[in-house]
Amino acid sequence: MDVHISSYLLVALILFCVGLFGALTKRNAIVVLLSIELMLNAVNINLVAFSKYGVNAAISGQIFTLFTMTVAAAEVAVGIAILISLYRNRDTVNVDEMDQLKD
Amino acid sequence: MSASYLVFFLLGLLTIGGAVFMINFKRVVHMVIAVGVSFLSIAGLFVLLGAEFVAISQILVYSGAISILMLFGIMLTKHDASEEGSKSKGRVWLTFLGVAALFVVIFTGIQNTNWSAIPVKENTSSLSNVKEIGIEVFTKYVIPFELVSVLLLVALVGAIVMAKKEEE
Numbered sequence: 557m558d559v560h561i562s563s564y565l566l567v568a569l570i571l572f573c574v575g576l577f578g579a580l581t582k583r584n585a586i587v588v589l590l591s592i593e594l595m596l597n598a599v600n601i602n603l604v605a606f607s608k609y610g611v612n613a614a615i616s617g618q619i620f621t622l623f624t625m626t627v628a629a630a631e632v633a634v635g636i637a638i639l640i641s642l643y644r645n646r647d648t649v650n651v652d653e654m655d656q657l658k659d
Numbered sequence: 660m661s662a663s664y665l666v667f668f669l670l671g672l673l674t675i676g677g678a679v680f681m682i683n684f685k686r687v688v689h690m691v692i693a694v695g696v697s698f699l700s701i702a703g704l705f706v707l708l709g710a711e712f713v714a715i716s717q718i719l720v721y722s723g724a725i726s727i728l729m730l731f732g733i734m735l736t737k738h739d740a741s742e743e744g745s746k747s748k749g750r751v752w753l754t755f756l757g758v759a760a761l762f763v764v765i766f767t768g769i770q771n772t773n774w775s776a777i778p779v780k781e782n783t784s785s786l787s788n789v790k791e792i793g794i795e796v797f798t799k800y801v802i803p804f805e806l807v808s809v810l811l812l813v814a815l816v817g818a819i820v821m822a823k824k825e826e827e
Contacts (some may be wrong), residue, residue: 575678604704605708618788626810626811
């Protein structure tokens with residue numbers, strides 16, 4: 557007997573909610589990026605779970621997960637580059653101090 | 660209680676525990692370590708779901724590359740940074756309420772779905788997981804695959820241009 561699909565969905569849901577809470581409340585931009593990675597990982601768990609237990613169970617879910625990982629890696633690379641450039645110019649990593657467009 | 664339940668329980672606990680510790684730690688470096696534990700146990704969950712290739716990619720990309728990239732990001736900015744959280748407590752509570760509402764909505768959705776109506780399909784193909792993925796990628800998903808390589812190249816060039824020192 558295998559583990560039921562709803563258990564996987566529950567783990568992914570909790571992970572997504574924790575990531576969402578972190579992304580909305582934390583001030584350090586690196587921690588916000590980490591929280592977004594957690595949310596993407598929760599989605600990946602869902603995709604792989606449905607690729608085994610879904611109505612149209614197929615290998616496509618795992619391939620989509622691989623594409624998601626690639627896009628996430630590219631996003632993190634560009635995000636860290638922007639962050640380093642911003643730190644050099646403004647001397648801060650806190651998201652609530654990045655308000656230059658407001659002035 | 661079979662062994663797969665036990666393994667699933669352990670991996671799920673580590674996954675959620677890493678995420679929750681990440682939210683609660685004060686030092687940013689500790690947060691990255693906690694989230695690394697979470698990424699590794701997600702790879703374990705993938706193995707449990709029969710997706711070995713995705714699990715190895717998860718370990719290589721997330722636990723390897725992204726965690727190290729985050730550490731580099733921390734070291735190149737404020738390396739002793741600590742997270743003191745949002746200033747206004749009201750906004751934190753408002754966010755918590757919103758996230759809790761989202762959780763309840765999706766949780767009731769999961770609970771009310773009749774999962775036993777879905778027929779359990781046995782894996783009929785005799786190929787291994789890696790072979791299956793390879794055949795599928797290079798027959799049905801060739802164009803997205805090539806587009807992803809272009810995207811990676813653009814991200815590489817963009818990150819270098821963005822992070823290099825500007826000339827006076």
